[in-house]
Amino acid sequence: MITVQKLTKHYQAFPGAAIVKAVDGISLTIETGEFIGIMGASGSGKTTLLNMLAGIEPVTSGEITIANTDITKLSKDKMALFRRGKLGYIFQDFNLLDSLSVKENIGLPLILDRQHPKIVEQKTRELMNYLNIARIADNAPAQISGGQKQRVAAARALITEPAVIFADEPTGNLDSKSANDLMLMLERLNNELANTIVLVTHDAFSASFCKKIIFMKDGRLEMTIVSNGNHTQFFDRILEVQSAIGGAKD
Amino acid sequence: MNFQGIMKKNMLFHARKYISIYIVYALIVTLLFLFASLLYNEAIIQTLKPSYYQNLQLALGMVVAFSVLFITYAAVSFLKYRGQELGTYITLGMTSKQVIRLLSFEQLMITGISLATGLLAGIVFGKLFYLGFQQFIRIPELTFQLNTASFSITIAIFLSIMMVTFFLSALYIKRLALVQLIRAKTLKDATKGSYLLGFISILLFVGSLWVVPYAMENRHETLLKIAIALTLLTPYFMIGAGLLVMKRIMKIFPLFYQRLMLTLSNVTHRLRAFQTTLYLVMIMLGGSIVFIGLAYVLYASTEEMNDASNPASYMYVTSKDWQGLDEQSETFDFVVDNYARQIQGEWGKPLDIIVVSKTQYENYMHEKITTPALIRNDKELKPFKTPIKWNGTVLKDVQHLSRAVTNSSLFGYNIQEILVVDDPSIYQGDIFTVHKLGHKVSKAEALAYEEKLKSINKVDQIPSQYEPASKELELESDFQRTGLALFIASFIGLLFVLASGIVLFYKVLSDLPAQKEYMQSLERIGLRRREKKQLIRNELRILFFTPFFLSVMLVSYYFYLFFHRFPNTWDYMQKLGLVVIVFFVIQFIFYSYSRVRCEWETNL
Ligand SMILES: Nc1ncnc2c1ncn2[C@@H]1O[C@H](COP(=O)(O)OP(=O)(O)O)[C@@H](O)[C@H]1O
Numbered sequence: 001m002i003t004v005q006k007l008t009k010h011y012q013a014f015p016g017a018a019i020v021k022a023v024d025g026i027s028l029t030i031e032t033g034e035f036i037g038i039m040g041a042s043g044s045g046k047t048t049l050l051n052m053l054a055g056i057e058p059v060t061s062g063e064i065t066i067a068n069t070d071i072t073k074l075s076k077d078k079m080a081l082f083r084r085g086k087l088g089y090i091f092q093d094f095n096l097l098d099s100l101s102v103k104e105n106i107g108l109p110l111i112l113d114r115q116h117p118k119i120v121e122q123k124t125r126e127l128m129n130y131l132n133i134a135r136i137a138d139n140a141p142a143q144i145s146g147g148q149k150q151r152v153a154a155a156r157a158l159i160t161e162p163a164v165i166f167a168d169e170p171t172g173n174l175d176s177k178s179a180n181d182l183m184l185m186l187e188r189l190n191n192e193l194a195n196t197i198v199l200v201t202h203d204a205f206s207a208s209f210c211k212k213i214i215f216m217k218d219g220r221l222e223m224t225i226v227s228n229g230n231h232t233q234f235f236d237r238i239l240e241v242q243s244a245i246g247g248a249k250d
Numbered sequence: 251m252n253f254q255g256i257m258k259k260n261m262l263f264h265a266r267k268y269i270s271i272y273i274v275y276a277l278i279v280t281l282l283f284l285f286a287s288l289l290y291n292e293a294i295i296q297t298l299k300p301s302y303y304q305n306l307q308l309a310l311g312m313v314v315a316f317s318v319l320f321i322t323y324a325a326v327s328f329l330k331y332r333g334q335e336l337g338t339y340i341t342l343g344m345t346s347k348q349v350i351r352l353l354s355f356e357q358l359m360i361t362g363i364s365l366a367t368g369l370l371a372g373i374v375f376g377k378l379f380y381l382g383f384q385q386f387i388r389i390p391e392l393t394f395q396l397n398t399a400s401f402s403i404t405i406a407i408f409l410s411i412m413m414v415t416f417f418l419s420a421l422y423i424k425r426l427a428l429v430q431l432i433r434a435k436t437l438k439d440a441t442k443g444s445y446l447l448g449f450i451s452i453l454l455f456v457g458s459l460w461v462v463p464y465a466m467e468n469r470h471e472t473l474l475k476i477a478i479a480l481t482l483l484t485p486y487f488m489i490g491a492g493l494l495v496m497k498r499i500m501k502i503f504p505l506f507y508q509r510l511m512l513t514l515s516n517v518t519h520r521l522r523a524f525q526t527t528l529y530l531v532m533i534m535l536g537g538s539i540v541f542i543g544l545a546y547v548l549y550a551s552t553e554e555m556n557d558a559s560n561p562a563s564y565m566y567v568t569s570k571d572w573q574g575l576d577e578q579s580e581t582f583d584f585v586v587d588n589y590a591r592q593i594q595g596e597w598g599k600p601l602d603i604i605v606v607s608k609t610q611y612e613n614y615m616h617e618k619i620t621t622p623a624l625i626r627n628d629k630e631l632k633p634f635k636t637p638i639k640w641n642g643t644v645l646k647d648v649q650h651l652s653r654a655v656t657n658s659s660l661f662g663y664n665i666q667e668i669l670v671v672d673d674p675s676i677y678q679g680d681i682f683t684v685h686k687l688g689h690k691v692s693k694a695e696a697l698a699y700e701e702k703l704k705s706i707n708k709v710d711q712i713p714s715q716y717e718p719a720s721k722e723l724e725l726e727s728d729f730q731r732t733g734l735a736l737f738i739a740s741f742i743g744l745l746f747v748l749a750s751g752i753v754l755f756y757k758v759l760s761d762l763p764a765q766k767e768y769m770q771s772l773e774r775i776g777l778r779r780r781e782k783k784q785l786i787r788n789e790l791r792i793l794f795f796t797p798f799f800l801s802v803m804l805v806s807y808y809f810y811l812f813f814h815r816f817p818n819t820w821d822y823m824q825k826l827g828l829v830v831i832v833f834f835v836i837q838f839i840f841y842s843y844s845r846v847r848c849e850w851e852t853n854l
């Protein structure tokens with residue numbers, strides 16, 4: 001379970017500059033096994049919120065508790081370990097290392113943890129087969145397509161079998177077929193393995209796979225909607241809310 | 251905010267970036283100043299032999315040439331490092347003229363400050379420097395003098411170098427398109443290496459290592475040159491292939507590989523850039539280690555060499571045209587023959603050799619020998635293949651002996667080989683007589699003898715063929731020679747080390763933006779501070795110490811080849827070891843500085 005209390009993040013470009021309240025007092029609870037979407041206009045603070053949840057960015061104030069640990073109190077190094085062991089993050093820009101092969105990129109979190117090579121090999125193999133990227137195992141990231149990169153990024157997020165998966169616009173760079181595949185995979189992870197998934201997206205179709213969606217505006221929570229299990233109905237509902245709040249496009 | 255304000259702000263903001271370049275410039279000023287002050291030093295001008303003084307001038311010329319290359323390289327690398335910043339100014343609407351104005355303002359400040367500090371350091375450390383130089387060169391009257399000439403020449407040289415540098419920088423800015431400036435930081439040079447080329451070069455390298463001693467042994471000059479060149483060139487390809495092969499081999503041991511995966515792949519990913527830097531540094535370090543090592547061995551064995559080449563404290567030559575001293579001496583008579591041995595297809599030029607009769611020789615040296623015999627004062631005597639002729643006939647069964655018969659500088663350095671023959675007919679023609687004094691002759695006595703020889707023979711200048719030889723005077727001149735050699739070698743060597751350090755440092759500096767991005771990626775995945783530090787350290791270690799160890803290996807090999815026939819090989823190798831240790835310390839300092847700098851820039 002993730003609980004967020006009165007979370008704020010203020011940016012100040014330089015001393016004396018105006019303060020930007022990227023996240024402005026958000027409280028929310030994400031249950032274990034939930035598949036939650038975060039939507040909102042560009043600049044509404046979605047990435048900032050997600051980054052704070054994953055401990056990549058320090059918070060200005062407030063609390064974030066994941067699995068009974070207040071991660072805002074962890075040191076940078078402890079947080080790094082926590083992130084590497086318990087959280088998976090699919091980055092919008094993939095965040096793949098150019099100098100490593102696809103396989104090495106996927107296994108990286110385990111390798112950093114000094115896991116035995118056999119275990120690393122076995123787990124990467126499994127995931128690559130699951131995501132249908134085994135053929136490109138030895139390629140460099142520069143040699144594969146955007147959709148493949150996205151799947152590699154997903155594989156790396158999943159390799160530690162994290163309890164929570166964060167995904168920042170994972171379908172942003174994908175064609176509709178690849179986007180559909182990726183969302184189906186996330187849905188399956190959520191259904192079969194009971195992973196908690198937090199998904200940031202501006203795409204109503206992707207969002208319709210979620211069980212619950214929160215809408216953000218100017219760093220605040222604007223509204224929450226819950227799916228009744230029917231994709232099409234939920235999709236329509238999302239479009240409705242988007243046009244009501246304004247700023248559908250990111 | 252006006253333009254001036256922006257410039258000042260910019261300067262302050264980047265103050266830390268300038269520190270490295272400032273240190274380099276100030277150091278060069280100090281070196282130039284100290285060197286120039288030597289050239290204008292009264293004691294040096296008066297005591298140093300003209301040919302040695304010329305060496306000093308030549309060395310200053312080399313230092314200047316080197317400084318030009320070096321400062322230009324540093325300045326242009328620094329510009330590249332700041333490419334993005336400069337690009338931003340242009341994007342914000344600055345004209346390239348304004349950027350150049352900004353740069354000239356910076357350059358002016360830096361030039362002024364480093365000139366001032368460099369000169370100040372020169373004045374402060376001058377005494378120390380001269381004390382050291384004194385130790386090498388043994389001119390007792392030598393003291394540190396401040397003269398205007400050395401100041402003005404230093405300032406003139408440095409300012410001209412800075413002007414050249416600035417001109418080049420401006421050219422660079424003008425030529426570089428805006429896009430390139432902005433993208434300068436992200437230009438990644440991903441390259442692939444070639445195993446085949448590496449394999450061939452390893453074969454060639456090992457082969458030529460083997461050929462070198464063979465060619466030396468057989469005095470095969472062309473083969474030797476080719477082999478040496480190959481041992482120096484092939485490492486370029488070997489370094490590249492070596493890194494790739496290392497990665498391959500590591501993969502067989504996944505446990506190892508995983509530990510070093512990030513470092514190894516980062517290096518092989520940008521192989522070409524790494525390869526070039528590593529090779530360049532290897533050659534520069536190797537060159538200066540050889541240079542300093544040889545000069546050091548030469549210097550350290552000055553006295554020993556002097557002993558070996560001077561069996562007597564004082565010797566002179568007489569003839570029917572040249573009177574000697576009125577002193578008790580042991581003597582032998584000889585004639586000079588130009589055609590006794592003509593060298594063809596061997597190293598060296600045709601030599602004059604002197605011919606002595608068996609009886610005279612045996613009386614003088616107090617030993618029995620069989621004739622004919624060829625005698626050299628050379629510990630490593632190898633029979634010559636060319637025939638030795640005497641009286642029109644080729645001598646058979648010539649014995650080769652190694653003996654110190656005369657002082658090496660006697661007779662205008664002409665006595666290098668002595669042919670002993672059992673033939674009374676040699677004493678037809680001009681007969682010379684060698685005189686060896688039985689007692690020790692001090693420097694002052696030697697000078698007095700010289701004056702006496704001049705007055706007896708009524709000349710102002712002793713003709714070169716009657717030049718007497720004093721062991722003490724020769725030692726003094728030997729120390730001037732070897733001391734100067736060591737001094738110049740250390741100086742130029744230091745510059746080379748400095749240069750290699752700078753090359754490495756700017757490599758690190760220009761890699762920083764990419765490195766930062768890389769570190770950020772890793773941080774997002776969950777890399778801890780300690781692990782990031784380790785990663786930086788590993789990479790810097792490869793960069794700083796691989797070329798060092800490679801060059802030490804190659805240099806040791808050549809040093810051993812060069813000296814292994816000498817009786818003191820081990821002693822020489824130890825001296826080389828000392829030089830290597832000093833180099834290691836210097837390299838380690840460079841490494842530590844770069845590491846701190848790198849960690850500071852990547853916020854570690
Ligand atoms: N590092 C930063 N420094 C200053 N302002 C930032 C920084 N990161 C984000 N912001 C600001 O915070 C706000 C929220 O940004 P973000 O979380 O990226 O929005 P979203 O992901 O919803 O598009 C924006 O106004 C953005 O300009």
Ligand SMILES: [Mg+2]
Nearest residue numbers: 046047048168
């Ligand atoms: Mg975003």
